[in-house]
Amino acid sequence: MSTIAEFLEKCVGKWFSQRTGHNLTDRKSVLGKGDLWMETLTADAPEAIALCQKYGADPQAIAAGLKMRWEAITASPNKELGSSVLLALAPDPSGAGPLLATPGSNGQPQPGRYSFGSDGALWITLPVEGGWIEERIWFASDNLRFRSSTTTRSDGPTFASFCSEIRMGVTPPKA
Numbered sequence: 001m002s003t004i005a006e007f008l009e010k011c012v013g014k015w016f017s018q019r020t021g022h023n024l025t026d027r028k029s030v031l032g033k034g035d036l037w038m039e040t041l042t043a044d045a046p047e048a049i050a051l052c053q054k055y056g057a058d059p060q061a062i063a064a065g066l067k068m069r070w071e072a073i074t075a076s077p078n079k080e081l082g083s084s085v086l087l088a089l090a091p092d093p094s095g096a097g098p099l100l101a102t103p104g105s106n107g108q109p110q111p112g113r114y115s116f117g118s119d120g121a122l123w124i125t126l127p128v129e130g131g132w133i134e135e136r137i138w139f140a141s142d143n144l145r146f147r148s149s150t151t152t153r154s155d156g157p158t159f160a161s162f163c164s165e166i167r168m169g170v171t172p173p174k175a
Contacts (some may be wrong), residue, residue: 003065004088004097004114010139011038014169017072021161034072036165041065047085051100055111057126061089063097088114099139101126130154143167 002010014037021030033067041048052059065087070078084102090095096115112126120139131153139145144166151159 002090002116002120002121003063003095006087007116008064008066008088009040010142011137011145012040012065013038013167015145015165016168017070017163019161019163021122021159023159025158030074032072032074032080034070035053036068036070038066038068041067041085041087045092048087051085051087051102055100057089057098057100062092064085089143099124099126107112131158 006172014035017032017036019032019033020030020035022028024031032060042065043049043059045065045067047067048062048065049059051057052062065085067083067085069083070081074080074083085100087100089098089111091102091114093114097114099112101112112124114125115123117123117136119138121136123138124133124135126135129149131151133151135147135149136143137147144164147161147163147165149159149161150157157173
């Protein structure tokens with residue numbers, strides 16, 4: 001099993017992403033593709049300190065961090081642009097731990113959890129209004145990774161998606 005720092009470091013780079021999403025409520029599918037840039041975020045970065053301050057978390061407890069930016073094309077005629085910060089705090093003995101994230105859509109920080117499956121996949125659980133998102137991320141090779149996620153509300157799962165991502169470069173451009 002890798003550590004959270006090793007796993008997130010493996011995510012650094014520019015990725016081409018293809019996504020299929022399924023709205024389970026109205027049974028509609030959404031297709032998308034785009035570019036995703038990820039870079040390491042250190043505990044002394046202004047974004048990391050600001051996110052820790054919102055939750056009263058000690059920046060010294062940061063085990064690893066990522067800064068993400070994306071440009072996506074979906075059924076909408078407009079490109080979807082966004083960014084997010086992800087901070088994994090020190091894990092417990094099982095390798096699981098608290099997670100802080102700022103989602104790109106509304107900029108509100110989200111406290112969540114991360115853990116590793118027996119297969120080495122990273123599991124992330126983040127609360128959303130009226131429910132939670134559970135995401136599984138795993139690598140088929142160093143330059144091919146997969147993500148699946150499910151959004152669940154009080155009445156059950158409402159959205160599911162699957163992404164395949166190919167690394168296009170190791171060093172992301174500065175935003």
